[in-house]
Amino acid sequence: MPFYHKLGQIPHKPHTQFRKPDGGLYREEVMGLEEFSSLQSILYHHFLPPSVQKVEDLGPAKVEFADYGPIRHHTFHTADMPTGGDLVSARRILLGNHNVTLSLSLPARSMEFFYRYGQLLEHAPYCERDLRPPESLETYTERGEYEVRIKVRDRITRHVLDHHPFDVVGWDGYLYPWIFNIQDFEPITGSLHQPPPVHQTFQGHNFAVCSFVPRLFDYHPQAIPTPYNHSNVNSDEVIYYAEGDFMSRRGIDQYDISLHPSGLPHSPQPAATEASIGKLRTNELAVMVDTFQPMQVALDALEFEKPDYMDSWLQGDGE
Structure with a gap:
């Protein structure tokens, strides 16, 4: 039950010029679930998101399951x-x-690594106040060698960047992590x-x-x-x-x-x-x-x- 949220610095309009203090452009990234037809957020980076210095395959991450055998509890x-x-x-x-x-x-x-819409009604067993969205944004612009591990299609891939991956200065939208504590149900x-x-x-x-x-x-x-x-x-x-x-x-x-x-x-x-x-x-x-x-x-x-x-x-x- 995501709702609109924003953190950090963002321009007044999306897809417009948003410049750093030195005059350079922040890099806009649209991150969505299903092309451009579902939940998405817009992030503004210091560095170019596709810039990867090195790619390495870390092997499969496929789960091995036991045979079904007889159906039982x-x-x-x-x-x-x-x-x-x-x-x-x-x-x-x-x-x-x-x-x-x-x-x-x-x-x-x-860890050394980090990894249907609408308003809830009055009879719902919890409300929007119980959902805890991100409350702070930390931005890092250091240069160096940084490892990012990505799991896609039952494999883990290692990407090496030449900058810190947490370079976002601001974001807004409906796609972001949030917390719901079962004690609030x-x-x-x-x-x-x-x-x-x-x-x-x-x-x-x-x-x-x-x-x-x-x-x-x-x-x-x-x-x-x-x-x-x-x-x-x-x-x-x-x-x-x-x-x-x-x-x-x-x-x-x-x-x-x-x-x-x-x-x-x-x-x-x-x-x-x-x-x-x-x-x-x-x-x-x-x-x-x-x-x-x-x-x-x-x-x-x-x-x-x-x-x-x-x-x-x-x-x-x-x-």
Whole structure:
């Protein structure tokens, strides 16, 4: 839900002369998502953006996925993942398809490298005030040898510039990074169990993101707080359990990731439904991603999988 934003120095009109203190022109760059028909921002550089001194192939960045095998539910205990590297190099891709890649990073050091429109309505679970755009702009004009790593088409390429890449003096537009803190999500509750779409936070091409945050349970006298049995006919469901108590899941630990693929029903484990009746609230914090293409399990994820998760619905008498 991007909105217009600007930082630094920009001319009164785009595509007009914008000069440096020494009289030279700043270099205007239009950066867009889909040619000139979607979100874009205009950046003003000290140096010519295409100027690259050296190009080097750093090898493939293609993800290796495990064979599909039998369709079953999965869960991965990511608390056991080792730390190491920086934010990018420590990243372990766990699940993915042609549209969505889900990874987790437990960095051990800081990085030497950096890497539908409209207004939200009153009934939305968050508002524009909760979105945090960039607040400051740092400009560097030093000359020297600077490395930029670019990931395109499953490969990483190393470009060497003769100037600092952060040479922008100003920019404006709709295409920029921003932050949304899940703690700012305001849950929607009702007298009966609310379906997952009320928790939806974002939507992209072939995926949706939902936020499960601490909230009051349903208040109908006959309400059942836990979710009902559910079959994903055309979507896979991935949940990252960040913190708190997850009333509908037994055997789930903090930082676990579950995958419930399309074609299989899933539900709270035995006894969880009965145990939830009469409870007033939940303190769970979790992020759900629904994808509309099947997710594959990356080979890196197999060492963290809990092999008995599929059997967790066999325990007890099924209530």
